[in-house]
Amino acid sequence: MNHRSWTRHARTVGVVAAAGALVAAVLPVLAASAGQTLAQVATARGFHIGTAAGVRTLASSQWRQVADAQFNSVTMGNEGKWDATEPTQGQFDFAAADAIADYAAATGKRLRGHTLVWHSQLPSWVSTDRTAAAQRQVLIDHVTGVAGHFAGDVAQWDVVNEPFNEDGTLRSSVWYTRLGESYIADALTAARAADPAAKLFINDYNVEGVNAKSTGLYNLVQRLQAAGVPIDGVGLQAHLIVGQVPSTLRQNIERFTALGLKVEITELDVRIPLPADTAELTQQASDYRAVVGACAAVAGCTGVTTWGVGEVDSWIPAFFPGYGAALLFDEQWRARPAYTAVVEALGGTATVPAPPPVPSQVSVASFPFESGLAGWGSRGSEVTTQVTTVAHGGTGSVLSSGRTATWQGPTRPVLDLLAPGKLYTVSAWARTASGTGTARLSMQRQNGTATRYENVSANTAIGTSWTRLSGDYLFLPGATALSVYLETTDTTGDLYLDDVTIETEGPPVSSSASASASASVSVSPSRSPSVSPSASRSVSPSGSPSASPSQGGPAGCAVRYTTNDWGGGFVGDVTVTNTGAAVNGWTLRWTFAGDQRVNQAWGATVTQTGAAVSATNAAWNGTVATGAAVNFGFLAGYTGGNARPAAFTFNGTACTVS
Numbered sequence: 001m002n003h004r005s006w007t008r009h010a011r012t013v014g015v016v017a018a019a020g021a022l023v024a025a026v027l028p029v030l031a032a033s034a035g036q037t038l039a040q041v042a043t044a045r046g047f048h049i050g051t052a053a054g055v056r057t058l059a060s061s062q063w064r065q066v067a068d069a070q071f072n073s074v075t076m077g078n079e080g081k082w083d084a085t086e087p088t089q090g091q092f093d094f095a096a097a098d099a100i101a102d103y104a105a106a107t108g109k110r111l112r113g114h115t116l117v118w119h120s121q122l123p124s125w126v127s128t129d130r131t132a133a134a135q136r137q138v139l140i141d142h143v144t145g146v147a148g149h150f151a152g153d154v155a156q157w158d159v160v161n162e163p164f165n166e167d168g169t170l171r172s173s174v175w176y177t178r179l180g181e182s183y184i185a186d187a188l189t190a191a192r193a194a195d196p197a198a199k200l201f202i203n204d205y206n207v208e209g210v211n212a213k214s215t216g217l218y219n220l221v222q223r224l225q226a227a228g229v230p231i232d233g234v235g236l237q238a239h240l241i242v243g244q245v246p247s248t249l250r251q252n253i254e255r256f257t258a259l260g261l262k263v264e265i266t267e268l269d270v271r272i273p274l275p276a277d278t279a280e281l282t283q284q285a286s287d288y289r290a291v292v293g294a295c296a297a298v299a300g301c302t303g304v305t306t307w308g309v310g311e312v313d314s315w316i317p318a319f320f321p322g323y324g325a326a327l328l329f330d331e332q333w334r335a336r337p338a339y340t341a342v343v344e345a346l347g348g349t350a351t352v353p354a355p356p357p358v359p360s361q362v363s364v365a366s367f368p369f370e371s372g373l374a375g376w377g378s379r380g381s382e383v384t385t386q387v388t389t390v391a392h393g394g395t396g397s398v399l400s401s402g403r404t405a406t407w408q409g410p411t412r413p414v415l416d417l418l419a420p421g422k423l424y425t426v427s428a429w430a431r432t433a434s435g436t437g438t439a440r441l442s443m444q445r446q447n448g449t450a451t452r453y454e455n456v457s458a459n460t461a462i463g464t465s466w467t468r469l470s471g472d473y474l475f476l477p478g479a480t481a482l483s484v485y486l487e488t489t490d491t492t493g494d495l496y497l498d499d500v501t502i503e504t505e506g507p508p509v510s511s512s513a514s515a516s517a518s519a520s521v522s523v524s525p526s527r528s529p530s531v532s533p534s535a536s537r538s539v540s541p542s543g544s545p546s547a548s549p550s551q552g553g554p555a556g557c558a559v560r561y562t563t564n565d566w567g568g569g570f571v572g573d574v575t576v577t578n579t580g581a582a583v584n585g586w587t588l589r590w591t592f593a594g595d596q597r598v599n600q601a602w603g604a605t606v607t608q609t610g611a612a613v614s615a616t617n618a619a620w621n622g623t624v625a626t627g628a629a630v631n632f633g634f635l636a637g638y639t640g641g642n643a644r645p646a647a648f649t650f651n652g653t654a655c656t657v658s
């Protein structure tokens with residue numbers, strides 16, 4: 001089984017789907033209660049309504065439920081930019097961008113590529129001193145590498161992003177300064193060669209109305225057309241301020257479509273000074289109606305993309321301090337008035353969609369260090385021991401002593417605990433043995449030969465009293481090894497570590513929004529970010545990798561089996577709630593109805609003989625208390641149908657199934 005060397009599709013469709021397996025189960029209910037969604041209204045008239053997507057937003061079941069239902073197009077938010085795709089010259093990294101592409105494929109959405117050549121979010125190597133010829137080659141190699149990787153998948157590429165100054169002259173970027181205007185033709189030509197099917201766009205902001213900048217763009221595309229350079233469309237970003245939709249928007253769109261070009265509104269948001277009041281939200285709705293209406297009224301204007309779904313994934317609050325409320329959904333994923341306006345602008349009748357259920361936060365692992373190191377050890381020559389002299393909770397903790405470098409500290413492999421594509425909250429308590437220092441939690445992620453060190457919690461001053469370190473970690477696909485560790489930036493002194501927890505999204509908490517969707521979920525939720533290790537619902541790593549299966553036999557179990565299926569393959573997500581006596585070691589068995597074959601699993605060891613499957617606990621989740629639940633997932637392929645297994649047994653006892 002070598003899933004690491006799978007093709008882009010085989011690998012990452014599954015990975016992204018893993019985060020959304022839950023979504024698949026609740027979506028039909030959400031859609032049904034929502035009536036005709038924005039995406040359905042758009043699709044019915046051959047229009048595209050899109051959102052920017054990011055690997056981080058994809059890990060949110062709430063984001064996905066709204067995006068799955070409401071948009072029929074997605075744009076790479078940051079994942080397709082140069083710093084993400086070619087951080088080191090000649091070494092392309094598509095893990096994150098693949099996740100967006102595969103999300104689009106798995107959910108049947110059109111994909112917009114963003115962006116091949118830009119002056120921003122460039123790694124520093126791009127701008128180091130070199131000849132014009134070498135700089136041109138850097139550009140062509142990048143465009144060829146990225147557009148070639150996604151060839152056939154991307155409907156439209158923002159080939160050149162933001163090339164203009166406000167007065168309509170070309171911006172003095174590293175590209176223009178070193179290569180002159182020819183860089184634009186070079187980029188377009190290389191993109192066409194690498195992906196003949198993709199429509200090639202030039203994209204900019206403040207080009208929505210007829211003005212000096214949009215006229216600069218208008219003149220440029222005419223020059224390109226005259227020179228026979230491939231150019232298919234212009235993107236009007238449309239980062240607007242409430243009440244300020246340019247009156248010449250439609251006229252401007254029409255002058256571009258009159259050149260035979262497509263026009264798209266590519267990054268729409270309408271920001272409001274915070275707090276937004278009702279009058280501003282009403283004005284915003286009419287702004288959205290005006291923008292979408294102007295585009296939809298012109299045959300060559302083929303789509304509108306908003307720059308995110310809701311408050312949570314909007315770039316506005318961070319980039320325009322004091323502004324926000326710029327997108328169609330609010331901080332709780334409730335539709336704003338602008339939602340209805342957009343549906344109506346596309347000729348539909350809006351039914352305000354129910355917000356998606358709030359997910360629970362479930363424990364993936366907890367390390368209270370009450371007995372032994374539970375798999376923790378040293379990163380270098382320092383010494384890692386379990387001690388009972390100092391503790392944050394209980395009576396045990398870990399001491400890291402004899403450190404001789406800042407990077408040394410307690411570490412533990414966690415590859416088998418985490419599922420790629422998911423977002424985790426990693427927390428721990430740390431202190432020094434004496435004096436003060438600055439500590440943080442980090443991850444060491446190995447992708448074949450490449451090693452990445454990823455900061456999880458912020459640098460935090462610690463002293464001789466316990467301090468909590470906590471942060472989110474998005475586990476990108478493709479890792480061959482992964483370890484969590486504690487490090488310090490400024491000391492070689494002794495450190496204590498205790499009560500490390502790893503949590504992630506679980507099934508929905510409440511049944512309020514989609515009653516029948518969440519009614520089947522039988523885990524007890526805990527949304528509290530400060531889940532104490534002892535309160536951890538289900539999982540308490542035993543530290544012994546050989547926790548023997550089938551110890552104890554429950555009198556009852558409830559299985560929730562969901563799949564996210566893309567035809568020929570699927571991600572299975574299984575939650576078992578133990579309604580019987582506590583178990584220490586478990587095996588869940590079922591028989592596939594067709595020729596499904598599991599080829600990767602996380603959270604359990606899955607073996608298959610013919611159609612019979614058995615999933616045995618991992619070293620760290622064998623103990624399941626009464627009423628607690630345990631979750632694992634797997635990736636499988638099939639050629640016939642993908643009917644659900646009818647029955648499951650948990651340590652030999654038949655389970656109820658939902």
Ligand code: XIL
Pocket residue numbers: 077078161237267315
């Ligand atoms: C923004 C992203 O949304 C942010 O997350 C990032 O930090 C900066 O870039 N014009 C563009 C987009 O073409 O790529 C920008 O996206 C917003 C402005």
